[in-house]
Amino acid sequence: MSCAYEEDLTAYVDGELPPPHRARVEAHLGTCAACQGTERLLRVTVARMARLPAFTPSPSARRDVLARLDALPPTWRERLAALLRPGLLVPSLGVAAAAVLALLVMGRGGVEPAALDELDAGAFEVATNLELVEDYEVLGLDSSDDLEVVENLHELGTP
Amino acid sequence: MEWDPDTQALLKVAAGDKQAFAWLFDRHHASVARFAFRFVGDPARAEELTQDIFVKLYRHARAYKPTAKFKTFLFRVATNHCLNEMRRGEYRVARSLVKAPDTDADEDAAGAVEVPGPDGDRPDQALSGRELEAAVGVALGDLSDRERAAFTMCRFEGMAYRDIAEALEASEAAVKSLIHRATLAVARRIEALQAGTVPARSRA
Numbered sequence: 001m002s003c004a005y006e007e008d009l010t011a012y013v014d015g016e017l018p019p020p021h022r023a024r025v026e027a028h029l030g031t032c033a034a035c036q037g038t039e040r041l042l043r044v045t046v047a048r049m050a051r052l053p054a055f056t057p058s059p060s061a062r063r064d065v066l067a068r069l070d071a072l073p074p075t076w077r078e079r080l081a082a083l084l085r086p087g088l089l090v091p092s093l094g095v096a097a098a099a100v101l102a103l104l105v106m107g108r109g110g111v112e113p114a115a116l117d118e119l120d121a122g123a124f125e126v127a128t129n130l131e132l133v134e135d136y137e138v139l140g141l142d143s144s145d146d147l148e149v150v151e152n153l154h155e156l157g158t159p
Numbered sequence: 160m161e162w163d164p165d166t167q168a169l170l171k172v173a174a175g176d177k178q179a180f181a182w183l184f185d186r187h188h189a190s191v192a193r194f195a196f197r198f199v200g201d202p203a204r205a206e207e208l209t210q211d212i213f214v215k216l217y218r219h220a221r222a223y224k225p226t227a228k229f230k231t232f233l234f235r236v237a238t239n240h241c242l243n244e245m246r247r248g249e250y251r252v253a254r255s256l257v258k259a260p261d262t263d264a265d266e267d268a269a270g271a272v273e274v275p276g277p278d279g280d281r282p283d284q285a286l287s288g289r290e291l292e293a294a295v296g297v298a299l300g301d302l303s304d305r306e307r308a309a310f311t312m313c314r315f316e317g318m319a320y321r322d323i324a325e326a327l328e329a330s331e332a333a334v335k336s337l338i339h340r341a342t343l344a345v346a347r348r349i350e351a352l353q354a355g356t357v358p359a360r361s362r363a
Contacts, residue, residue, distance in 0.1 A: 010339035014313065016320045038343070045346035049314040052292060057192035057206055062184055065210045069177060069217055 003028075003035050013042045165229035173220035180217055187230070188213065190316055191237050197311040198241045200296050208244060212237045227325065234318070234326040238308045245304050286353060298348035302341050309334050310341035 005028045011017050012025045029035055074082070162170070165186070171179035191212055196205035215236050223232050286294070299307050308327060312318040318326070324334045 007336060007339050010342045011320070011335045014320070014338070016335065041346045041350065042342055045342055045349065046314065048291060048349065049295070049345075051288070052295060052315075053288065054189075055193045055196035055202065055205065057188060057209060061188055061192070061206065061209065062181065065184060065188075065213050066177070066181060068210060068214050069180070072214070072218070075218075 003032055005029075005032065005035055006038060009035060009039050010042055013039060013046060162225055163229065166225050169216075169220055169223050169229055169232075170225065172217060173223065180213075183216075184213055187233055191233065193315050194234070194237055194311050195241060197299060197315055198307060199244070200300060208241060212240050215240060228322065230318070231322050231325045234312060234316075234322075235328070238312075238326055241308065242304050286349070290352065291349065294349050294352045295345055298345040299341075301348075302344060305329075306337045306341040306344075309337040310345070313338050314342070 005025055008017060008021070008025050012022060017025060029039060165183065168179040168183045172183065188209055192205055192209040195208040195212070196202060199205055199208065212233075216233060219236065223229075227235075299310070302310065305327060309323050312323045312326060313320070320331050320334050320338070323338075324331045327334065327337075329337075
């Protein structure tokens with residue numbers, strides 16, 4: 001079973017313990033042979049890590065990563081910033097203003113009640129009975145003969 | 160408020176300054192590459208990960224709050240990226256066959272570098288640098304991802320526990336525990352190798 005101080009030993013070796021805690025561990029080390037052995041092992045291991053060869057990245061790393069940045073798609077912020085450039089923004093605002101003006105004019109002179117009177121009477125009837133016409137289409141009755149049959153059926157149905 | 164040069168550069172990066180980014184890259188890419196290498200155990204993959212991490216740094220520079228140290232922020236990005244990559248599982252195989260970095264020291268490691276044993280400068284069986292590298296690689300591969308991240312930042316980057324805690328978004332007590340477990344595991348792996356009870360390149 002490991003000693004209660006064991007988990008403090010690495011922090012002790014690394015100089016990461018606050019002074020009062022460090023003093024307690026030091027006092028314990030003076031009396032515990034198992035912790036002395038572990039502390040020695042930890043110190044040797046830390047020293048060994050410092051001797052391992054360092055990994056050296058390739059010299060082309062900088063060029064490669066900058067090329068990747070250049071290939072990145074623009075973020076929405078960059079796109080927005082590009083759209084808000086004065087050279088683009090001023091003409092765009094002009095086009096937008098013209099579009100709004102056109103819509104206002106069309107809104108005023110658009111569909112007026114009188115226009116309905118100009119519709120063909122047959123078309124008007126179809127329009128008002130659109131639901132019925134759709135039913136006929138569902139039934140496959142779309143020729144004028146068929147419509148005549150349906151009309152006669154309606155007449156038969158009326159009291 | 161006066162910020163350190165790294166922070167100032169990153170704030171410029173956040174505004175889209177690629178020169179500031181290149182400056183930061185030159186200053187820090189070697190440490191990120193070392194971290195990535197110890198994390199995945201594969202030099203080629205470490206290079207790719209390093210690039211990915213810096214691209215992420217560039218894209219997420221706006222998320223940086225100058226209240227955190229730049230290096231802590233960088234290693235948080237690096238750790239999260241490496242952890243995500245490890246969770247995908249594709250590096251598990253790479254870790255079991257740890258490739259030593261191709262350096263001059265590695266040439267020496269073929270036989271000339273003697274590493275002392277735990278009991279003194281004249282061990283019965285000294286490890287070559289290559290054997291030690293392999294043993295450390297295997298030991299790191301057997302650690303949990305967070306233990307490996309904490310160990311790597313501490314042992315190879317010399318980061319303080321407090322900064323590691325910030326990078327890992329963990330408490331200092333948790334980091335102390337992670338580093339202790341990791342260091343002890345690596346130590347015991349090397350000890351076992353030295354005693355001849357495990358071969359250098361197999362998992363424990």
